[in-house]
Amino acid sequence: MTGRSIAAMALATALAAPASAPGINLPPSREVRLQNGAFVILAEKHDVPLIAFYALLRGGGVGDPAGKEGVAALTGELLRKGAGKRSAQDIAALVDGLGATLGTGAGLEASYAYGEFMARDQAVMLDLLADILLRPTFPADEFDKVKEQSIDALRAAKDDPRNVIRDYASAFFYGNHPYGRPVDGDEATLRGLTRQDVVDFFRANYGGDRLILSVVGDFSAAAMEAKLRGKFSDWPKAPSAAPGPPAPARVSGRRVLLVDKPDATQTYFWIGNLGVARGDPDRVPLDVANTAYGGRYTSILNTALRIQGGLTYGARWLAPRYMQAGSVAIYSYTKTETTVKAIDVALETLSQVRRAGIDSLTLASAKTYIRGQFPPRLETEDQIAGALADVTFYGQTREELEGYAPKVAAARSEDVTRVVQRVYPPLEDLTFVLVGDAAKIRAAVRKYGPLTDVKIAEPLLSRLRPGARDGRHRGGDRG
Amino acid sequence: MKVIVWPDHDIPNVAMYTWFRVGSRNERPGITGLSHFFEHMMFNGSQHYPSGEFDRVMEQNGGSNNAFTSEDVTAYQDWFPKDILELVFRLESDRICCLSFDPKMVESERQVVYSERRTSVDNDNASLLDEQVQAAAYVAHPYHNPVIGWPSDIERWTIDDLRDYFKIHYAPNNATMILVGDVAPEEVFRLAEQYFGPIPAQPEPPGVRTQEPPQLGERRVSIRKFGQTPLLELAFHTGAADDPQAEARDLLVDILTSGESSRLYRRLVDQDRLAVDVSGSVSPEGFDPGLIKLSVTVAPDKGPEAAEAALLDELSRLARSGPSAAEVRKAKNTQLAAHWRHMKTINEKAERLGTYEVFRGDYRKLFTAPDRYDRVTRSEIQALARKTLDAKNRTVGMLIPEKSETSQ
Numbered sequence: 028m029t030g031r032s033i034a035a036m037a038l039a040t041a042l043a044a045p046a047s048a049p050g051i052n053l054p055p056s057r058e059v060r061l062q063n064g065a066f067v068i069l070a071e072k073h074d075v076p077l078i079a080f081y082a083l084l085r086g087g088g089v090g091d092p093a094g095k096e097g098v099a100a101l102t103g104e105l106l107r108k109g110a111g112k113r114s115a116q117d118i119a120a121l122v123d124g125l126g127a128t129l130g131t132g133a134g135l136e137a138s139y140a141y142g143e144f145m146a147r148d149q150a151v152m153l154d155l156l157a158d159i160l161l162r163p164t165f166p167a168d169e170f171d172k173v174k175e176q177s178i179d180a181l182r183a184a185k186d187d188p189r190n191v192i193r194d195y196a197s198a199f200f201y202g203n204h205p206y207g208r209p210v211d212g213d214e215a216t217l218r219g220l221t222r223q224d225v226v227d228f229f230r231a232n233y234g235g236d237r238l239i240l241s242v243v244g245d246f247s248a249a250a251m252e253a254k255l256r257g258k259f260s261d262w263p264k265a266p267s268a269a270p271g272p273p274a275p276a277r278v279s280g281r282r283v284l285l286v287d288k289p290d291a292t293q294t295y296f297w298i299g300n301l302g303v304a305r306g307d308p309d310r311v312p313l314d315v316a317n318t319a320y321g322g323r324y325t326s327i328l329n330t331a332l333r334i335q336g337g338l339t340y341g342a343r344w345l346a347p348r349y350m351q352a353g354s355v356a357i358y359s360y361t362k363t364e365t366t367v368k369a370i371d372v373a374l375e376t377l378s379q380v381r382r383a384g385i386d387s388l389t390l391a392s393a394k395t396y397i398r399g400q401f402p403p404r405l406e407t408e409d410q411i412a413g414a415l416a417d418v419t420f421y422g423q424t425r426e427e428l429e430g431y432a433p434k435v436a437a438a439r440s441e442d443v444t445r446v447v448q449r450v451y452p453p454l455e456d457l458t459f460v461l462v463g464d465a466a467k468i469r470a471a472v473r474k475y476g477p478l479t480d481v482k483i484a485e486p487l488l489s490r491l492r493p494g495a496r497d498g499r500h501r502g503g504d505r506g
Numbered sequence: 507m508k509v510i511v512w513p514d515h516d517i518p519n520v521a522m523y524t525w526f527r528v529g530s531r532n533e534r535p536g537i538t539g540l541s542h543f544f545e546h547m548m549f550n551g552s553q554h555y556p557s558g559e560f561d562r563v564m565e566q567n568g569g570s571n572n573a574f575t576s577e578d579v580t581a582y583q584d585w586f587p588k589d590i591l592e593l594v595f596r597l598e599s600d601r602i603c604c605l606s607f608d609p610k611m612v613e614s615e616r617q618v619v620y621s622e623r624r625t626s627v628d629n630d631n632a633s634l635l636d637e638q639v640q641a642a643a644y645v646a647h648p649y650h651n652p653v654i655g656w657p658s659d660i661e662r663w664t665i666d667d668l669r670d671y672f673k674i675h676y677a678p679n680n681a682t683m684i685l686v687g688d689v690a691p692e693e694v695f696r697l698a699e700q701y702f703g704p705i706p707a708q709p710e711p712p713g714v715r716t717q718e719p720p721q722l723g724e725r726r727v728s729i730r731k732f733g734q735t736p737l738l739e740l741a742f743h744t745g746a747a748d749d750p751q752a753e754a755r756d757l758l759v760d761i762l763t764s765g766e767s768s769r770l771y772r773r774l775v776d777q778d779r780l781a782v783d784v785s786g787s788v789s790p791e792g793f794d795p796g797l798i799k800l801s802v803t804v805a806p807d808k809g810p811e812a813a814e815a816a817l818l819d820e821l822s823r824l825a826r827s828g829p830s831a832a833e834v835r836k837a838k839n840t841q842l843a844a845h846w847r848h849m850k851t852i853n854e855k856a857e858r859l860g861t862y863e864v865f866r867g868d869y870r871k872l873f874t875a876p877d878r879y880d881r882v883t884r885s886e887i888q889a890l891a892r893k894t895l896d897a898k899n900r901t902v903g904m905l906i907p908e909k910s911e912t913s914q
Contacts, residue, residue: 074850075850077843077846115766116776119765119766119767123764123765123766123768123840124839125839126839128843144843145839145842145843172779175779179782179803179805179807180782182735182806183734183782183803186631186734187629187631189625189630288732290731292629293621293625323565323570324570324571325558325565335614337615337616337617337618338621339621340621340622360624360625361621362620362624392566395566395568396566396569396570398568398587399567399570399587400568400570400585402517402518403521403852403853406517406852407851484909
């Protein structure tokens with residue numbers, strides 16, 4: 028099946044902007060803090076006989092020790108590969124047998140478990156949830172297997188550049204900062220991990236005080252609260268506070284990472300610098316700006332590159348938001364022959380928006396668009412469970428969700444203009460990450476800045492390790 | 507045009523799907539990919555909304571849209587706040603009534619579609635292999651051709667091809683419209699009559715006569731290409747979407763590939779450690795007989811031959827002994843839970859209603875689907891496995907990675 032536009036890409040920015048609009052009825056929620064610090068959110072919703080849960084544990088990939096990148100993700104993956112008295116096979120058979128879903132893993136700032144099951148299966152599924160979070164066994168053979176599979180999966184992912192360009196971008200852009208750690212590790216760091224590393228990570232980072240658990244669906248909140256208290260109240264606290272990474276710095280000047288994929292017939296590019304943190308006070312006007320500039324089909328960026336330029340199938344502005352400032356970046360791709368043309372067009376849009384701002388018609392349109400598209404993001408049990416856990420994780424409340432739409436409506440164009448100038452990077456301070464056929468584009472893309480060359484077959488971090496991040500001082504530029 | 511409405515007042519929004527019975531199945535050599543290209547052109551200008559206006563007006567009013575093309579259908583999707591219902595009818599009917607074809611837009615969009623092909627097929631090894639397997643599995647039926655089209659055809663469509671295609675396929679009588687959301691059916695029917703009623707019906711489009719002859723022996727394709735990991739895909743001819751055994755077939759594919767407890771995951775990923783991942787699907791689930799496809803991302807340092815041998819061993823075990831009672835129960839639960847998950851959003855309800863109406867002949871069959879899955883027996887699944895997963899009926903594709911000279 029072949030579609031018209033890159034809907035999936037929209038989610039990356041959508042996650043940064045959970046919000047509500049008039050007319051949305053978030054189900055009432057009950058919030059409970061257990062004595063060990065665990066935070067539980069419960070909301071009844073009875074339209075279908077399903078229950079969704081979303082558990083976040085503070086501390087994800089940012090908690091990986093240097094050189095052990097990928098350990099948080101491997102630990103998260105292994106939660107469901109043996110827990111309590113159950114083997115990996117028992118867990119898979121149980122979950123699949125009930126037609127349930129269960130995912131575990133780690134992102135940059137949190138480890139997680141999420142899933143959904145039929146209401147009739149809640150007793151057994153809550154037992155399982157408690158087992159995987161509190162009592163994972165990390166069986167040695169499962170460790171070996173999952174580690175090997177993770178290495179293989181990283182290699183396999185490279186056969187479609189869409190899967191990996193953002194990992195290269197993070198590693199190159201953030202360098203030493205914890206946000207530059209590839210959450211899934213790379214082939215070399217994973218190879219060096221031992222089972223003990225996983226056990227150590229689990230002991231240091233999992234505990235009652237790190238848990239935010241939200242459960243939404245077809246149950247009685249009072250009964251559910253009693254059950255969850257019984258399962259999670261005695262979970263001891265983690266031995267230390269969750270890792271809180273320092274604020275990353277904006278990068279001055281230009282530099283280019285060129286990832287050589289010799290068979291590529293098009294170039295994938297990421298061009299960016301530092302944006303803002305999740306809690307930035309300008310969040311709402313910035314959401315409006317991001318939507319207008321590169322967050323929808325008729326955005327300024329997609330109009331220039333796709334609609335008018337015919338240069339690409341899609342172009343987007345990526346603006347993930349973490350506790351500390353995350354990156355902002357242009358992302359697109361174009362055939363090898365039009366690499367420079369497409370990048371130049373993209374840069375021109377950025378320059379234009381910084382110089383002249385965004386016109387009032389476009390802003391009004393973006394505001395209406397955000398509000399019109401918001402309700403379907405908080406429609407289902409799993410969406411609501413995810414959103415409630417997420418706002419809690421970032422120190423907000425459900426009022427943040429419910430008050431968002433009126434704030435969008437009230438955003439003023441002068442605020443949007445001001446925030447664009449504050450956050451959107453100037454052209455002289457940009458990091459470029461390109462995945463493509465290096466032999467064909469190297470000479471032309473030199474004009475964007477000093478080059479660092481890597482080959483896609485090499486492990487991601489092999490030449491981008493902390494301490495060796497700056498292309499200007501490296502011998503990678505062989506032409 | 508048939509219009510189906512399902513009021514749902516949970517959120518103040520509407521999902522609207524307009525399905526046209528036209529896809530790559532209706533194409534011929536020289537114009538492969540045209541249905542999909544046409545899908546793009548439907549956004550490039552009509553009488554009252556010149557090029558770019560459809561999207562601009564839609565987004566300006568809080569709506570968004572997309573579309574997709576398959577072997578069998580092209581579906582246009584609109585997601586919007588309820589207060590712009592009439593506007594969306596005006597936009598949708600204008601392009602059916604009065605589409606315009608600007609040669610400049612055709613050329614620009616041709617490049618966009620070629621970029622889409624590069625990104626979703628040429629630079630994605632798994633998709634590239636799938637294209638070759640599908641082309642080998644069908645020698646006569648137009649399912650042989652990729653939906654996105656062969657590159658030389660993408661370069662050469664003419665504006666006359668587009669005009670002809672529009673006239674033949676884009677008439678209200680070739681469409682089914684589904685709306686789910688915060689709407690009143692009477693108002694929807696009134697607007698449909700007002701905006702689509704005046705657009706004349708067209709003669710029924712010519713049918714697709716070609717049937718795929720039975721496969722009489724294994725076919726193999728291989729691709730040698732730069733890459734990090736080998737890929738393996740097997741395809742077996744099976745029935746159409748409305749085949750009486752469709753439910754047994756879904757359960758069979760679930761038993762093989764759905765979840766970490768499935769047969770192929772257990773054997774290839776878990777036990778023998780030959781693969782990174784396995785997946786299964788029926789493709790297309792369309793008007794004509796499709797394929798069961800089993801795809802394996804082989805572990806980079808293991809040979810695809812070993813993965814193939816293990817996979818074939820599992821298939822013959824299933825055909826020989828049939829699934830266990832527990833496996834069948836599990837697959838039925840998977841389908842039941844999936845059914846409820848599809849009922850959670852107005853978008854998925856619209857998609858499911860349309861799928862049942864268009865491909866299985868009646869949207870009401872959606873509501874009885876759990877019962878039909880429940881009635882399937884172990885022996886039916888085993889009989890289907892025996893008949894379908896047979897050596898004579900299979901196409902095997904492998905992608906063997908090559909290291910390019912510059913990558914050494």
